[in-house]
Amino acid sequence: FVANVSHELKTPLTSIRLFAELLLQKRQPDEKRREEYLHIMVAEAERLSHLVDNVLTFSRQESGSVSRRRAPLDLGVLTAEVGEQLRPHLEREGFDVLVEADSPLPVEGDGEGLRQVLMNLLSNAEKYTGDVRSVELVARSEGREAVVEVRDRGIGVEGRYAERIFHDFFRVDDTLTAPRRGTGLGLSIARGIARDHGGDVTYAPRPGGGSVFALHLPMTLPKEE
Numbered sequence: 384f385v386a387n388v389s390h391e392l393k394t395p396l397t398s399i400r401l402f403a404e405l406l407l408q409k410r411q412p413d414e415k416r417r418e419e420y421l422h423i424m425v426a427e428a429e430r431l432s433h434l435v436d437n438v439l440t441f442s443r444q445e446s447g448s449v450s451r452r453r454a455p456l457d458l459g460v461l462t463a464e465v466g467e468q469l470r471p472h473l474e475r476e477g478f479d480v481l482v483e484a485d486s487p488l489p490v491e492g493d494g495e496g497l498r499q500v501l502m503n504l505l506s507n508a509e510k511y512t513g514d515v516r517s518v519e520l521v522a523r524s525e526g527r528e529a530v531v532e533v534r535d536r537g538i539g540v541e542g543r544y545a546e547r548i549f550h551d552f553f554r555v556d557d558t559l560t561a562p563r564r565g566t567g568l569g570l571s572i573a574r575g576i577a578r579d580h581g582g583d584v585t586y587a588p589r590p591g592g593g594s595v596f597a598l599h600l601p602m603t604l605p606k607e608e
């Protein structure tokens with residue numbers, strides 16, 4: 384675990400350092416290229432802080448010391464915020480991005496934790512992409528539940544792995560030469576947070592190819608008179 388996580392932390396650090404050094408040498412005359420280096424540095428710094436968030440959440444979940452502040456919030460608004468926050472990065476990476484969030488979707492929850500769930504699902508949609516780069520983020524109500532779906536057209540998950548992907552450290556391709564790196568913690572953390580809220584995160588294959596990951600939360604319905 385420590386070796387794998389350290390490796391994951393070092394990769395973005397190495398590339399931030401590399402591009403910072405390139406900029407310091409001032410040998411890149413092309414303004415566009417310099418800007419590209421800065422974008423890479425920002426994206427890698429974000430990746431790093433996302434990883435650190437996951438490692439911290441994992442160790443808190445393990446030690447049972449998660450204390451979640453609950454407050455009434457609108458899952459539709461939160462979904463739209465996360466989507467718009469990630470849109471520029473995803474579009475730069477060549478993704479078609481659709482964000483469609485109904486509002487209000489009243490839930491009782493920890494905004495930071497729920498944000499982390501959506502970030503984990505969206506970063507997987509980006510990471511496990513195939514040739515068709517498309518992400519849809521859709522929030523709506525289904526009966527008494529608020530549901531946020533993250534739909535991609537990526538490599539999908541074989542049926543036999545559909546449950547195991549939610550286990551700690553499980554990765555479909557966990558070889559050192561795997562084309563996509565990771566810790567295998569993102570989905571178990573996402574599910575842990577959702578279950579803490581009385582909800583869940585589920586996987587379904589997407590008709591036409593790809594994956595649909597869904598966050599389900601109980602809605603706070605107005606009390607009946």
Ligand code: ADP
Pocket residue numbers: 503507508511535537538539540548549553554555556564565566567568569570571594
């Ligand atoms: P990590 O991405 O760090 O490996 P996760 O817990 O987020 O860890 O995911 C576990 C595994 O589930 C991944 O290694 C990958 O095999 C599979 N997976 C997750 N999200 C997707 C997705 N959107 N499309 C295809 N496979 C996925």
